[in-house]
């Protein structure tokens with residue numbers, strides 16, 4: 395079934411053409427990539443994918459500000475390779491703050507290399523004691539004339555150890571909570587920056603801990619004013635969270651595709667599994683949840699493309715709705731494949747291992763529920 399069937403109402407003709415083009419690229423180029431056998435191999439493959447995709451111009455949608463195009467890209471890429479999707483996601487998370495903040499020097503240093511796949515970005519927000527609670531960030535940035543001296547550690551950082559530049563959130567005013575946070579661009583070659591150690595996931599994804607030890611960062615590397623870091627980070631996540639929902643749709647769609655092929659071919663008790671109504675029930679449930687998720691994702695992306703400045707409610711709804719649904723869809727897929735569904739080299743098993751992290755990163759499902767409820771309560775209060 396066409397990737398755009400359920401969402402045509404939210405797309406322009408150019409989007410449909412883009413979806414066909416990037417769908418073909420992902421099927422022909424990315425699906426053939428083997429799943430890396432360990433963390434070192436994942437790091438090598440992530441850099442290769444960055445290079446290929448950047449050279450072919452696939453990071454363009456991040457800069458063009460067309461969120462529907464970015465969602466179509468992530469959906470197609472995630473259905474072919476969750477690792478390649480992580481590469482796209484992190485280019486998005488590191489390029490978007492460069493676009494949002496008024497800092498020409500940082501844009502001219504990093505933007506083109508990042509878009510062309512010559513420079514890999516990372517987004518360093520999380521710390522050991524500051525996960526969901528961003529206000530607890532303890533990394534400090536103390537100004538001395540024309541430099542800020544950074545001290546602290548960031549953990550669970552995608553692309554840690556292989557990125558060329560990091561968007562780092564540190565406090566310039568520890569007494570001010572989120573209002574004291576400031577964002578910086580830190581090159582990996584900056585003295586005092588250190589890759590501490592990798593963190594290894596069950597689904598290949600370069601992740602790890604980095605540290606700043608008296609790391610002197612020129613004030614020209616600051617993104618926005620002091621104290622504006624939280625707003626910049628949240629504006630970035632507002633936009634990118636919708637595309638996390640799109641990636642979830644891609645993984646779920648792949649599980650449905652593999653399940654349809656399997657139940658048509660596999661015979662038990664003398665006929666194909668596809669002929670049993672209990673099997674059909676699972677297929678239908680998978681499709682209904684996938685179609686509903688796509689509507690949430692592309693409705694939110696459409697709102698953004700119409701000029702909505704913030705998308706807090708729509709983005710949180712799309713992210714939690716699509717990632718939670720994808721987990722259920724892929725789980726049905728594993729069940730339909732039987733024993734083959736839990737073999738480590740089976741693509742549905744890979745999707746099963748990969749989808750789990752999407753319910754956690756860029757704000758957990760619980761945090762999305764809190765955001766949604768707060769928005770609803772505020773709107774209800776305003777109406778009253």
Ligand SMILES: Cc1cc2nc3c(=O)[nH]c(=O)nc-3n(C[C@H](O)[C@H](O)[C@H](O)COP(=O)(O)OP(=O)(O)OC[C@H]3O[C@@H](n4cnc5c(N)ncnc54)[C@H](O)[C@@H]3O)c2cc1C
Nearest residue numbers: 517518519520525526550551552751754755756757758760
């Ligand atoms: C694969 C992966 C990649 C990541 N990449 C990055 C990255 O590139 N950059 C980056 O900065 N971070 C990254 N992260 C970190 C991620 O954003 C955090 O893991 C996430 O925000 C949750 O933080 P935590 O793990 O500390 O969990 P905690 O905040 O400790 O939460 C643990 C549990 O408690 C729940 N909880 C927390 N507070 C509340 C509350 N108030 N009410 C109800 N429940 C609550 C959470 O929902 C969760 O279920 C990544 C994580 C993963 C798994």
